[in-house]
Every structure is written in structure tokens, then in C-alpha cells.
Amino acid sequence: xxxxxxxxxxxxxxxxxxxxxxxxxxxxxxxxxxxxxxxxxxxxxxxxxxxxxxxxxxxxxxxxxxxxxxxxxxxxxxxxxxxxxxxxxxxxxxxxxxxxxxxxxxxxxxxxxxxxxxxxxxxxxxxxxxxxxxxxxxxxxxxxxxxxxxxxxxxxxxxxxxxxxxxxxxxxxxxxxxxxxxxxxxxxxxxxxxxxxxxxxxxxxxxxxxxxxxxxxxxxxxxxxxxxxxxxxxxxxxxxxxxxxxxxxxxxxxxxxxxxxxxxxxxxxxxxxxxxxxxxxxxxxxxxxxxxxxxxxxxxxxxxxxxxxxxxxxxxxxxxxxxxxxxxxxxxxxxxxxxxxxxxxxxxxxxxxxxxxxxxxxxxxxxxxxxxxxxxxxxxxxxxxxxxxxxxxxxxxxxxxxxxxxxxxxxxxxxxxxxxxxxxxxxxxxxxxxxxxxxxxxxxxxxxxxxxxxxxxxxxxxxxxxxxxxxxxxxxxxxxxxxxxxxxxxxxxxxxxxxxxxxxxx
Numbered sequence: 001x002x003x004x005x006x007x008x009x010x011x012x013x014x015x016x017x018x019x020x021x022x023x024x025x026x027x028x029x030x031x032x033x034x035x036x037x038x039x040x041x042x043x044x045x046x047x048x049x050x051x052x053x054x055x056x057x058x059x060x061x062x063x064x065x066x067x068x069x070x071x072x073x074x075x076x077x078x079x080x081x082x083x084x085x086x087x088x089x090x091x092x093x094x095x096x097x098x099x100x101x102x103x104x105x106x107x108x109x110x111x112x113x114x115x116x117x118x119x120x121x122x123x124x125x126x127x128x129x130x131x132x133x134x135x136x137x138x139x140x141x142x143x144x145x146x147x148x149x150x151x152x153x154x155x156x157x158x159x160x161x162x163x164x165x166x167x168x169x170x171x172x173x174x175x176x177x178x179x180x181x182x183x184x185x186x187x188x189x190x191x192x193x194x195x196x197x198x199x200x201x202x203x204x205x206x207x208x209x210x211x212x213x214x215x216x217x218x219x220x221x222x223x224x225x226x227x228x229x230x231x232x233x234x235x236x237x238x239x240x241x242x243x244x245x246x247x248x249x250x251x252x253x254x255x256x257x258x259x260x261x262x263x264x265x266x267x268x269x270x271x272x273x274x275x276x277x278x279x280x281x282x283x284x285x286x287x288x289x290x291x292x293x294x295x296x297x298x299x300x301x302x303x304x305x306x307x308x309x310x311x312x313x314x315x316x317x318x319x320x321x322x323x324x325x326x327x328x329x330x331x332x333x334x335x336x337x338x339x340x341x342x343x344x345x346x347x348x349x350x351x352x353x354x355x356x357x358x359x360x361x362x363x364x365x366x367x368x369x370x371x372x373x374x375x376x377x378x379x380x381x382x383x384x385x386x387x388x389x390x391x392x393x394x395x396x397x398x399x400x401x402x403x404x405x406x407x408x409x410x411x412x413x414x415x416x417x418x419x420x421x422x423x424x425x426x427x428x429x430x431x432x433x434x435x436x437x438x439x440x441x442x443x444x445x446x447x448x449x450x451x452x453x454x455x456x457x458x459x460x461x462x463x464x465x466x467x468x469x470x471x472x473x474x475x476x477x478x479x480x481x482x483x484x485x486x487x488x489x490x491x492x493x494x495x496x497x498x499x500x501x502x503x504x505x506x
Contacts, residue, residue: 008196010222014145017136020193021129021149024088027095027186028126029153030160031118032285032419033314034179035061037164040292040303041176050108054427060112065285065420067098067116071123072413079405083207084132084200091124092194096187103180118183119416127412131404134396135200136220139464139491143329143393150389154321158314164292165307202401202465205239213239234503239401241502242466246402264472265403271457272395272411275337278449279391280418282344283442284383286426287376294430299355299369313377320384327385332461332489333394337453340386345446347379352439359434391415397460400469455479458486463495470498 008016038044039057051057071091079087098118105111130146137145160179167175201220204213214227214236221232246263256266287294291313295306328336351372358368391411399407429437458471458480471486474494480486485494 033160067119076409095121275391
């Protein structure tokens, strides 16, 4: 019996599950931040002189994203078969092996292989831990709790930048091998926690283990809450009824791809992928991997100052990301995304024009470079507040139970492929287009995302996960603008009535 084996109940159990997600996200964030400092380390460039070629440098950094994309596809295929916990455990093992290959690397093929294997593991965990947490959290806490994981990602991104700056003053291989080896701390922190938490009740119901699902629901409800408690039974019936309704409406894959299923699973998958596409093509990983290089080569700061600015920027980004936890459930997902795209586009526009002016007038280069640097920092404030957490929360919420793992996996795969593309072409783009790169690519894209979100993206905050099916059944049009049920932050009364019907019919 799960209850007899577990000593963690209620809020403590949710906190432990949140820690699993947060520490896994810490590893993910650290991986994103650590390689920027590695690439500019003198000993690394001496050990791997091939990386002096921008194309080789790009593929060395971005192959991590390709591996993570592959890991997301594995989660797409195996996530519902293995379950949430075992998929996360598989990801941790892959990342552990990948880290060892990297910090012990003496040849470029070993480094690239390590980056790929590490990426596969991160792809698995980054897909599954938000799903795991979202399937256990209550609706009014879900955004904040899943957002903690995304914000934890930024915490270790910032830490990686400070480690890079601190080791600038050291010579030799320690300058880059230690930051890579530091990743080994994360599996030792998260693995014991994974043994303390149960599978999600929704996955247990999905595979027909009803008694265990009831036990987990009672554990999540609190200490000494029996499985026949009315709250536990009501939630159990609501989830079970939603699963049965979904199975009754199961349609061939081709019909799903043609939007002919009532619950619009493919449309929801596209929406979740879209948030991750928009996150990447707002330019976050372009700056995350190449900000020190950009400040050194294009703005004019020396290497020490470039690393220091990157570290300070990472700290500001970290504070902003945690600030989003205060407002993500208060303002809803749509408002966060809409306000963020406009602000980020303005930052890229101003930074581009300042870099252009610095090229035209050498006497103004320093001042314009300072303004452009300030705009990159302000960009991270808006990204951290509005876009660091929201896409991960959104993709964990929007999909149906039968498609939640697949939807989250597809969204995460889009994140990683977007990161791969952006990281691969950024250095070459800056070398060839200079100031125009940020204007042509990221400013234009950020402004374009505003109407996309406004017209097509429904609100998901303050809804149960089972509400999502009802929302798409009742509102089949792809356009949501002007429809209160699809865009208001408060939970519509029709959703509450539908939940009562599900409970009564189960």
C-alpha cells in the first residue's frame, strides 16, 4: 500500500514533488549557462582549437540541444508507458553519463558525444518533471509551483555565469573542467527525493491502477485523509470520467491531425509547441550562450568585464524569474505573454539601433555600447518575468490527459530544436549582419508574437486539467479573441457545472 510506505503527506508531499521538478530544472538551467564561459576559456581553446571556427563553436554548443530534442522524442514515445517517475530516472542516468564524458574529454568527438548524451537526459527530465508536478498540484497553485521549476532553471543559469567569472582568474584546465564537473551535484540531490514520491494519480488512472490512484489522491489531500473522503472521491471521479470521455472520443491519428476530434488534441499540441517556439525565437539562448562573446567582440568590453556583466545580468534574470511567481496566477498566462513580447521586441530594437549608431560614429561607440548592453539586461528582466516560466506552465496545462506527455514532449522538443537553431546561427549571424541581426531576427519576431497570442491562445490559469477538454469541446474555433470563456482569468461557471456533471456521472 502506498499510504503505508509513505511518510510524506499533503503540502509536504507537494513540496517534495516541486523540489524534484526544481532541482531537475536547476540542472537544465546550469547546462544552458555553463558552456558560454567554457567556450571563451583560454585553456579550452588551446585544448580544442577547432572551436576557433564559428561553425564548429556553434555545433559544439548547440549539439546539446539536438540531444535534448532526441530526449524529448523518447519521452513522447515512452512517457506514458514507463510512467512519470521512471522516465525522469532514465533522464537522470543519461545526463550523469554525459557530464562525465564532458569534463573528462580530451578530444572533440568525446566532448560532442558527452554534450549529446547529457542533452538526451535533460530532454527527458525537462519534458516529464513539469507534467509530473502539474498532475499533482491543485489548480490555484499549479502555475506558481511549475513556475518555481522554471525559475530554478534561471537560478543555476546565473550561478554558471558567476562560476565562469570567478574562474577567469585561474589558469589551466580547471577554468573549464570544474564548471562542467559541477553538474554532478544535481543527480545526488534529486535522486533520493525521487524515491520518496509516488506516481501521479492521473497516470495511475490512465493505466487502470484505480486503487493506487485513490491512495495517492488521499496522500496529496493531507495526513489521515481516508480514500473514501468526499473530496478525494470527487476528484477521483472527475479525473476518471474525463479519461473515459476521452477514450470514447478516441479517433484515428489522421483525424486528430486534421482537427476532427472533439477535444482538438493536435491544435492543443500546436499551441503548446508555439509557446516554446516563441520563447526561443525571442533570443534568450542567443544571449545566454553568446553574451560574453558579443560584449567582447561587438560592444568593446574586455573579456573580464564581459564575463562580469554576463554574471550580473544572470543575477538580474534570476531575480526577475522568481518575481514572475508573484504574478503568474494573478494575471494569467495570456497577459504575461502579451506584455512580454512587446517589451522584449522594444529592447531588441533599441539595442540594434544603438549598435548601428556606434558603428556609424566611432566617438559614440562606447556610449551606444553601454545603452545596448543595458537593453540586453532589461530584455532579461522582461523575459524572466513574462516568458521564463509561462511556456513550461502552459504546455503542462493545455493538453488532455491522453496527450499530456506527448504534448509536453512535442513542446519541449520544439524548445530544444529552437535552441539548437538559434545557438547554431547566432554567432555566424552576428559576424555577418552585426547590429542588424538582432533587429531582423529577434525584434521582428517578438513583435509578431503579440497578434499570435492575442488571436489564438486561450487562458489556462484557474482551470482544472480536466476543464481543458470541456473548453475545447465547447469552443471549437481556433480564434479565441473576444470569447470570455476562452480568455478570462476567472474560472467560468460553465466549467464548474461541467465538473459537477462529471462527478455525478462517474
